[in-house]
Amino acid sequence: MKTIFSAEHVLQDVKSEFYGGKWVDAFEIPRRAELVLAEVKRAGLGPVIAQDSFGLAPVLAVHDAAFVHFLEGAWEAWKAEAGTIPAYPNIWPPRRSRMIPTVRPGAELGRYVVDMSSPILEGTWNAVRAAVDCALTGAKLINQGETAAFALCRPPGHHAGRDYFGGYCFLNNAAIAAQYFRDQGASRVAVLDIDYHHGNGTQDIFYDRGDVLTVSIHGDPVQEYPYYIGFADEIGEGAGQRTNLNLPLPWGSDYSVWNAALDQALERIRAFAPDRLVVSLGVDTFKDDPISHFRLKEQDYAQIGARIATVGVPVLFVMEGGYAIEAIGVNAVNVLRGFEAAPTQIAWTP
Amino acid sequence: MKTIFSAEHVLQDVKSEFYGGKWVDAFEIPRRAELVLAEVKRAGLGPVIAQDSFGLAPVLAVHDAAFVHFLEGAWEAWKAEAGTIPAYPNIWPPRRSRMIPTVRPGAELGRYVVDMSSPILEGTWNAVRAAVDCALTGAKLINQGETAAFALCRPPGHHAGRDYFGGYCFLNNAAIAAQYFRDQGASRVAVLDIDYHHGNGTQDIFYDRGDVLTVSIHGDPVQEYPYYIGFADEIGEGAGQRTNLNLPLPWGSDYSVWNAALDQALERIRAFAPDRLVVSLGVDTFKDDPISHFRLKEQDYAQIGARIATVGVPVLFVMEGGYAIEAIGVNAVNVLRGFEAAPTQIAWTP
Ligand SMILES: [Zn+2]
Numbered sequence: 001m002k003t004i005f006s007a008e009h010v011l012q013d014v015k016s017e018f019y020g021g022k023w024v025d026a027f028e029i030p031r032r033a034e035l036v037l038a039e040v041k042r043a044g045l046g047p048v049i050a051q052d053s054f055g056l057a058p059v060l061a062v063h064d065a066a067f068v069h070f071l072e073g074a075w076e077a078w079k080a081e082a083g084t085i086p087a088y089p090n091i092w093p094p095r096r097s098r099m100i101p102t103v104r105p106g107a108e109l110g111r112y113v114v115d116m117s118s119p120i121l122e123g124t125w126n127a128v129r130a131a132v133d134c135a136l137t138g139a140k141l142i143n144q145g146e147t148a149a150f151a152l153c154r155p156p157g158h159h160a161g162r163d164y165f166g167g168y169c170f171l172n173n174a175a176i177a178a179q180y181f182r183d184q185g186a187s188r189v190a191v192l193d194i195d196y197h198h199g200n201g202t203q204d205i206f207y208d209r210g211d212v213l214t215v216s217i218h219g220d221p222v223q224e225y226p227y228y229i230g231f232a233d234e235i236g237e238g239a240g241q242r243t244n245l246n247l248p249l250p251w252g253s254d255y256s257v258w259n260a261a262l263d264q265a266l267e268r269i270r271a272f273a274p275d276r277l278v279v280s281l282g283v284d285t286f287k288d289d290p291i292s293h294f295r296l297k298e299q300d301y302a303q304i305g306a307r308i309a310t311v312g313v314p315v316l317f318v319m320e321g322g323y324a325i326e327a328i329g330v331n332a333v334n335v336l337r338g339f340e341a342a343p344t345q346i347a348w349t350p
Numbered sequence: 351m352k353t354i355f356s357a358e359h360v361l362q363d364v365k366s367e368f369y370g371g372k373w374v375d376a377f378e379i380p381r382r383a384e385l386v387l388a389e390v391k392r393a394g395l396g397p398v399i400a401q402d403s404f405g406l407a408p409v410l411a412v413h414d415a416a417f418v419h420f421l422e423g424a425w426e427a428w429k430a431e432a433g434t435i436p437a438y439p440n441i442w443p444p445r446r447s448r449m450i451p452t453v454r455p456g457a458e459l460g461r462y463v464v465d466m467s468s469p470i471l472e473g474t475w476n477a478v479r480a481a482v483d484c485a486l487t488g489a490k491l492i493n494q495g496e497t498a499a500f501a502l503c504r505p506p507g508h509h510a511g512r513d514y515f516g517g518y519c520f521l522n523n524a525a526i527a528a529q530y531f532r533d534q535g536a537s538r539v540a541v542l543d544i545d546y547h548h549g550n551g552t553q554d555i556f557y558d559r560g561d562v563l564t565v566s567i568h569g570d571p572v573q574e575y576p577y578y579i580g581f582a583d584e585i586g587e588g589a590g591q592r593t594n595l596n597l598p599l600p601w602g603s604d605y606s607v608w609n610a611a612l613d614q615a616l617e618r619i620r621a622f623a624p625d626r627l628v629v630s631l632g633v634d635t636f637k638d639d640p641i642s643h644f645r646l647k648e649q650d651y652a653q654i655g656a657r658i659a660t661v662g663v664p665v666l667f668v669m670e671g672g673y674a675i676e677a678i679g680v681n682a683v684n685v686l687r688g689f690e691a692a693p694t695q696i697a698w699t700p
């Protein structure tokens with residue numbers, strides 16, 4: 001399959017995140033994408049191509065306009081008040097407050113961000129736009145007849161909600177691609193999020209919609225980021241009733257436990273009968289991941305890819321997390337190779 | 351008048367707050383209260399007494415129980431996971447998430463705090479409890495026949511809402527005292543907040559109640575902390591319709607502008623005919639305050655006190671902000687001396 005990659009990802013180059021009352025070295029760093037790219041090439045997965053430009057319309061189809069425009073202008077506004085240091089928040093809205101714009105960049109930042117791990121830098125907006133375009137380019141390739149594509153997005157996206165960002169994510173690459181599929185004619189789209197962390201942004205974006213199924217297998221939010229969302233009883237609302245499936249698992253879960261959750265996920269996806277599947281591909285489920293607590297091994301990832309292929313519809317893989325740097329390439333590409341090696345017939349429809 | 355003061359305030363001894371992307375020296379420091387106390391004594395305002403103990407019942411009468419119990423156990427829980435470093439948040443709930451408890455101290459901290467200026471330390475809970483007791487002791491003195499009392503509370507309280515804390519505030523001393531007045535028989539209580547910053551916590555606590563009038567004169571939240579709340583169109587709701595009055599003023603406002611807002615405030619308070627008045631006494635309206643942008647002068651504060659006396663009901667003064675350290679004592683005590691020197695008759699009723 002083709003890999004879509006943008007060198008602009010390096011513009012999001014964070015040095016530190018604040019965690020547990022102190023600064024720690026950043027986990028979401030440029031080297032992550034470079035190592036995945038190197039493994040794509042080493043393994044001969046297929047051509048690596050650059051992204052096309054899609055503009056902001058596909059972004060605005062899932063994200064709040066005020067939020068998107070905030071992100072677009074955030075660095076310039078911040079710099080004018082705080083100087084050229086990374087934009088980390090120091091205040092955010094209390095419960096029961098309204099969305100009234102202020103003239104203070106720090107207050108606007110706090111309105112839209114939900115943690116201290118996702119600073120806005122000079123190059124953030126360009127990196128984020130490029131990542132979105134990688135996902136959209138992959139979706140376009142699939143609509144042109146590819147049965148799979150790998151959007152090697154960085155920064156990741158699945159924690160970005162309709163009108164908020166955090167967890168290293170700014171715009172939701174996977175959700176934007178899923179909406180693009182819908183807008184280009186797909187009747188139903190499923191998003192399967194296999195990152196260690198709950199795909200809260202994707203859930204948030206499609207929570208009240210019946211045309212996009214969102215399924216996530218993840219660390220139980222009682223123990224794990226993003227904490228406040230991702231519980232099993234969140235099943236969607238309104239037209240989206242029963243089109244959100246959360247499969248939280250406890251710390252220490254190994255592949256046998258994880259795979260049983262994947263059974264449930266795939267069963268639900270098959271029942272939904274989507275035209276397209278988007279996979280939020282995080283490999284922080286790996287046993288050696290420094291910020292996660294599952295126990296998957298290298299060889300498990302190829303099986304995951306093969307099992308995803310059994311859905312039988314074209315799949316857009318979108319890179320999300322994975323912080324065991326030396327293993328991230330092998331694990332991610334193992335999913336993709338496992339998918340390609342599977343005997344399953346993929347039914348492509350326009 | 352009597353001043354109620356607790357030496358335990360020193361237990362909240364913050365070194366740094368995070369602002370504008372970097373750590374800066376803390377503004378809300380123990381020396382603030384010490385300098386106000388020194389001026390109380392120097393000026394001969396009256397006896398300085400210790401606080402009584404009131405327990406948690408008066409706190410739980412205005413604050414959410416889960417929030418109060420979080421604060422009570424926050425340091426021990428944090429210490430067990432993060433060690434003995436100050437508890438600053440690194441994540442907080444996104445919009446549209448629910449209040450489901452987690453097992454992670456950092457996630458619980460982020461659920462309840464709204465900024466990076468209000469860390470929880472080993473002594474925070476005891477300092478906070480003592481400050482509440484100072485306010486309640488002042489209220490009790492008034493119910494016993496005093497026409498005024500000065501609760502020299504530290505940490506301050508007016509930014510603490512029903513179920514959140516921030517802005518150097520943890521529990522809302524003024525709101526707890528106002529509720530105490532109600533519970534002890536007052537039919538109506540007014541809270542006048544003259545701190546530079548909007549009394550958002552007090553507004554939040556009484557927003558849907560008609561028995562407590564909340565009035566605040568403050569820096570326009572479009573420009574100023576707490577940003578997301580404190581606008582003029584927030585007039586209360588339900589039974590509290592028209593019992594919240596916000597008088598936001600722009601940066602640079604001097605006493606003539608400020609005093610015109612006080613006219614409106616006092617007119618509304620007189621029309622409400624309260625039995626008791628609580629004044630959230632911040633003096634960060636001072637021209638030299640390092641974090642504020644009004645232009646009041648030393649001599650203006652005595653006039654403010656005299657004007658408050660014209661309401662003609664017993665007044666509990668509760669210390670809030672003020673960060674021009676060398677002037678904080680004189681300015682605060684000027685309000686109290688101006689009040690005492692006023693010719694107005696205070697109507698005391700049981
Ligand atoms: Zn993750």
Ligand SMILES: [Zn+2]
Pocket residue numbers: 545546547632634670671672
């Ligand atoms: Zn203040």
